[in-house]
Amino acid sequence: MENAHIVGRFDRDLNKIKDRILEMGNLVISQINQATEVMQNTDAAKVDRLVATDRQINGMNKDIHRRAERLIALRQPMALDLRQALSPINIAAELERIGDHAKSTAKRSHKLAAPPKDQEAMQITCQMSGLVQTMLADILVAYTNSDIEMAAKVRARDLDVDRLNKAAFAAGLRGISQDPAKAETFVHLILLARNFERVGDHTVNIARHVHQIVTGEDLKASA
Amino acid sequence: MINFSKHAGFNLSRRHRAEQRFQWAGRFAILISLAFLVIMLGSIFRDASGVMRQSQIAVAVDLGPEAIDAADIANISFGKILKSAMRARFPDVMKRKDKKRLYNLVSPEASFEIKRQLTNDPALFGRVQTLWLTASDDLDLYLRGKIDTSLPENQRQISDAQIAWIKDLKQAGQIRRVVNWNFLTNGDSREPEIAGILSALVGSLFSLAVCFSLSFPIGIGAAIFLEEFAPTNRITSLIEVNINNLAAVPSIVFGLLGLSIFLGYFGLPRSSPLVGGMVLALMTLPTIIIAARAALKSVPPSFKQAALALGATPVQAVFHHVLPAALPGMLTGAIVGMAQALGETAPLLMIGMVAFIVDVPQSILEPATALPVQIFLWADSPERAFTEKTAAAIIVLLVLLIAMNLSVILLRRKLEQRF
Amino acid sequence: MTKPFIAARAVNVFYGANQALFDIDLDIEANKVTALIGPSGCGKSTLLRSINRMNDLIAACRFDGSLQIGGQDVYAPAVDVVALRAQVGMVFQKPNPFPKSIYENVAYGLKIHRLATSKREMQDRVEWSLKSAGLWDEVADRLDEPGNSLSGGQQQRLCIARTIAVQPKVILMDEPCSALDPIATAVVEELIDSLRKDYTIVIVTHSMQQAARISQRTAFFHMGKLIEVGHTKDVFTNPQNEQTQNYITGRIG
Known part of the structure; x- marks a missing residue:
């Protein structure tokens, strides 16, 4: 906001929380990126690192929650300020869930005996990964700038993710029917794709929060 | 290093010195005023001490049936009886001039005292009675050593012969000094030994009563209207300015006003406490109005607002809430005005309350004088003994003022x- | 929206040459607490004092427009302000009990309006008022003590009891809690909420939290203009006007 509060501490405290959200968001994006790499090339050490980083992300979620709570208790924000103080709690929770999905992706990928790189389902899933990563990066920018148009575009792009998920599901089914011996691999691939679809849904939730901060309108309620 | 001591700088030593200087200056000022008060009160009380007691001479008066007729008190010449009694006490005195001096040992009032005692107690008739009679002021002064006997005889008020008689009487136990209640119960007199304050006191009280009953209701009423109801416009501010100016008008001007209006135009009785009270009321009105307005102003407006918001009419709000809260302040102002009026002389002189009044006035229409006027009159008298009366009258005035303030x-x- | 109980239409108020209120159109609903908020000098107190015509006491004050309570025009020539104020009570910023006993404070309004015919009835109505103001249990055994021997919060509740004793239709409150500590404030706020079912309450407050806590409707004033009015829950969560937003979130507006 270009017009500052009379009590400058509120703005400083709120900006610090926003910085933490961005930090957490970037870490989550890198987790997805790492998990996708693990999906393509099995690497036990990387999986361990990923799990450790997820714990760090959980800690960041708690830290943001605590800071937002303190901000509300001490500054008693109203209207826009209240939404700005409340939203980090929700956004951090969504990011934390995305982080969980990245972790579960890495663990599941580890179960694949050899990454079936040439499979169509695998390629689609990687495509989904790239898409949700850009969506996440964009929504972080939209959050920073309170840009509801950008947030709306991010929400629209989730349709692509859903479509890709359906395509991966179909490709997986086809693979099972063609080669029933590799059925387990294909089921894993279908579930991996589903993970990224869930990441897309959480990103859409964040986009809805961004919209609510600015307009005060709850998209889920009006939908 | 933080330094909290007086050497910490901040120009402290100079500031503390200035502080001390001012406090000492204040103490000194109070000391000076206290000293003046003590000197004033001391001299007044010293001068007044003589009034506390009076001298009496025991005279053997012949009240036998051959000397007087008990049935006809009104026509008896008690002066004659007294004179013969004095001659009987000192048979050697032959010369006319000496006889006169002898008679002067007792007060001229003494013959009336004999009459009064006889009226009160007719049993005294029929034989020679020894009566205690008021001595003259000169004898009293001599007894108290106030007359310088080292001066030549013709320069003092008491002759050598008189001194000899006094000594003789004293030896015979025929002179005594008693507490003097007459000062408070008698009216004024040409003779200092029997002059009293009562007529002036009653005159003052009557005047004050008239003054209070006029100026308090009028003043309070005017103040309430001006403060609470009058619209703020040019007329009210003009009135306000004039009231403030009136408070500073010399009191003699009010006396002139009383003389021309109350006496000249309305023909009210001259020298009466009624007119005196009216003039004093005019004089105290501005004081009372100003004090009452200040008292009303100091009442928090919240009372009035609360009452109005409850639906009280403006008059109800003022009389139920503002007035009771302002009353103590108003009373103080009124008493300050009354004290001023009590001590006022000039306007009373103008309307004739300066008369020689022996009898205690019975109503506000009878001629009377007032305490400060009485003090002025006595201070102006040639007789030495009146100095003491003046001081005593001042004490009475002060006691009255203290009583008013205390109340x-x-x-x-x-x-x-x-x- | 239900029919408004108090309706201000095109209200302009002037103090001499200064205009304090500009074209105010405001509806105040019955049996609700309406909070008037805004920075100092925004005209909220002026509007409050226009409702019971306390502004009449200021010689230079001029009212223009129409203000109706229950369909009756408050500024009609036939209106007697005494009758108006008997039915539109007011509670002030600083607790201002009369320097009289607690009993006398509450009984005063009843006495001047002769609302009680007997001593017994007077006592009953004083008791009822003190009970309604939630003060009875604290003062029942010391009704003869002076009103200003009570604590600040109790004094303010005494003032409320004094106001409701004459059973007005409307109670106007001018920052009633600004001189009270938070606990006393909470007690008075609870009282205001309980009075809502019987009275229409208009409250001016500097505390936005207080307006948010106790009012059903909030009107925001700025520089003598009514900027926004609406349900309190909307005004404080999602104000429609930028100025309102800036004010309630503590930005320079």
Whole structure:
């Protein structure tokens, strides 16, 4: 906001929380990126690192929650300020869930005996990964700038993710029917794709929060 | 290093010195004023001490049936009886001039005292009686050593012969000194030994009563209207300015006003406490109005607002809430005005309350004088003994003032409400 | 929206040459607490004092427009302000009990309006008022003590009891809690909420939290203009006007 509060501490405290959200968001994006790499090339050490980083992300979620709570208790924000103080709690929770999905992706990928790189389902899933990563990066920018148009575009792009998920599901089914011996691999691939679809849904939730901060309108309620 | 001591700088030593200087200057000022008060009161009380007691001479008066006729008191010449009694006490005195001096040992009032005692107690008739009679002021002064006997005889008020008689009487136990109540119960007199304050006191009280009953209601009423109801416009501010100016008008001007209006135009009785009270009321009105307005102003407006918001009419709001809260302050102002009026002389001189009044006035229409006027008259008298009377009258005036102030303090304490 | 109980239409108020209120159109609903908020000098107190015509006491004050309570025009020539104020009570910023006993404070309004015919009835109505103001249990055994011997919060509730004793239709409150500590404030706020079912309450407050806590409707004033009015829950969560937003979130507006 270009017009500052009379009590400058509120703005400083709120900006610090926003910085933490961005930090957490970037870490989550890198987790997805790492998990996708693990999906393509099995690497036990990387999986361990990923799990450790997820714990760090959980800690960041708690830290943001605590800071937002303190901000509300001490500054008693109203209207826009209240939404700005409340939203980090929700956004951090969504990011934390995305982080969980990245972790579960890495663990599941580890179960694949050899990454079936040439499979169509695998390629689609990687495509989904790239898409949700850009969506996440964009929504972080939209959050920073309170840009509801950008947030709306991010929400629209989730349709692509859903479509890709359906395509991966179909490709997986086809693979099972063609080669029933590799059925387990294909089921894993279908579930991996589903993970990224869930990441897309959480990103859409964040986009809805961004919209609510600015307009005060709850998209889920009006939908 | 933080330094909290007086050497910490900040120009402290100079500031503390200035502080001390001012406090000492204040103490000194109070000391000076106290000293003057003590000197003033001391001299007044010293001068007045003589009035506390008076001298009496025991005279053997012949009240036998051959000397007087008990049935016809009114026509008896008690002066003659007294004179013959004095001659009987000192048979050697032959010369006319000496006889006169002898008679002068007793007060000229003494013959009336014999008459009064006889009227009160007719049993005294029929034989020679020894009566205590008031001595003259010169004898009293001599007894108290106030007459310098080292001066030549013709320069003092008491002759050698008189001194000899006094000594003789004293040896015979025929002179005594008693507490003097007459000062408080008698009216004025040409003779200092029997002159009293009562007529002036009653005159003052009558005047004050008239003054208070006029100026308090009028003043309070005017103040309430001006403060609470009058619209703020040019007329009210003009009135306000004039009231403030009136408070500074010399009191003699009010006396002139009383003389021309009350006496000249309305023809009210001259020298009466009624006119005196009216003039004093005119004089105290501005004081009372100003004090009452200040008292009204100091009442928090929240009382009035609360009453108005409850639906009280403006008059109800003022009379139920503002007035009771302002009353102590108003009373103080009124008493300050009354004290001023009590001590006022000039306007009373103008309307004739300067007369020689022997009898205690019975109503506000009878001629009377007032305490400060009486003090002025006595201070102006040639007789030495009147100096003491003056001082005593001042004490009476001061006691009256203190009593008035005390009553106000008590009244305030009773009326005052916390808010 | 239900029919408004108090309706201000095109209200302009002037103090001499200064205009304090500009074209105010405001509806105040019955049996609701309406909070008037805004920075100092915004005209909220002026509007409050226009409702019971306390502004009449200021010689230079001029009212223009129409203000109706229950369909009756408050500024009609036939209106007697005494009758108006008997039915539109007011509670002030600083607790201002009369310097009289607690009993006398509450009984005063009843006495001047002769609302009680007997001593017994007077006592009953004083008791009822003190009970309604939630003060009875604290003062029942010391009704003869002076009103200003009570604590600040109790004094303010005494003032409320004094106001409701004459059973007005409307109670106007001018920052009633600004001189009270938070606990006393909470007690008075609870009282205001309980009075809502019987009275229409208009409250001016500097505390936005207080307006948010106790009012059903909030009107925001700025520089003598009514900027926004609406349900309190909307005004404080999602104000429609930028100025309102800036004010309630503590930005320079």
